[in-house]
Amino acid sequence: MDPTGGSPEAGAVRPGGPEAGTDEVDRIVAAWRRVAPELDVEPLEVLSRVARLAHHLDRLRRSAFAAHELETWEFDVLAALRRAGEPHELSPGQLVVQTLVTSGTMTNRVDRLARRGLVQRRPAPDDGRSVLVRLTDAGAAVVDAALADLVRAEHRMLAVLPAAERRALAALLRRVAAPFEAPPGT
Incomplete structure (x- = not known):
């Protein structure tokens, strides 16, 4: 009311x-x-x-x-691989940590992304029993385009605040979130 x-x-x-x-x-x-x-x-x-x-x-x-035929979880996995830098690959365990899901969920997600040709699995060079998940060229293209659209939309969302206020808000939110974001084992 x-x-x-x-x-x-x-x-x-x-x-x-x-x-x-x-x-x-x-x-x-x-x-x-x-x-x-x-x-x-x-x-x-x-x-x-x-x-x-x-x-x-x-x-x-x-x-x-x-707009890029991605679900949020697909973007999260592809973005984690893209942020890893060349050769844009991570172990499933590293993906689990970065995306906050279980290993079983990650296996399912990697399977689905691999079927779409956005990622591929390859044997880990130092351990034949392990695999690495690598971003394909198609995966890189779609995550880059989706990120560009996302960043433009988020800039519009924050346009009500001047740059100094955006920085201050980010700092305050970082302080509030910090206790929940501590690295594992700390």
Whole structure:
């Protein structure tokens, strides 16, 4: 419900909306403060916005990837291989760590990408029992094109902030995320 007592559709532009400094999270927080004044709901002011932004970002990314006939998980695997640098290959275990999935899930994903000709498996030179997953030329072309579209869309998404504010926001989010991103074994 908005401050005027109406009930506009979520996301609709209205007086007192984002351009005036309020948003749906402000209304949600105000409602919680009204019905549960004993609770300190301050974290909602940040984390509800992060969650809502993550939803919008997910839709933006899915759209950018779909234009290249990729699912988000396919982009994640191809991007990990591309970032590895020449010869654009990693072990399945390295892919598991970078994409935060199980080894069984990664096996399935590599199988599916290999059937599409976007990756190939080859025996590891130092261990004949192990394999490496290598990005093919077709895989590199599709991930590069998808990344270019994604970055353009993400620039548009962040265009409401000047460069200095984007850098400050990145630094703050890094601090909040750091405890969850610690390397394994630390």
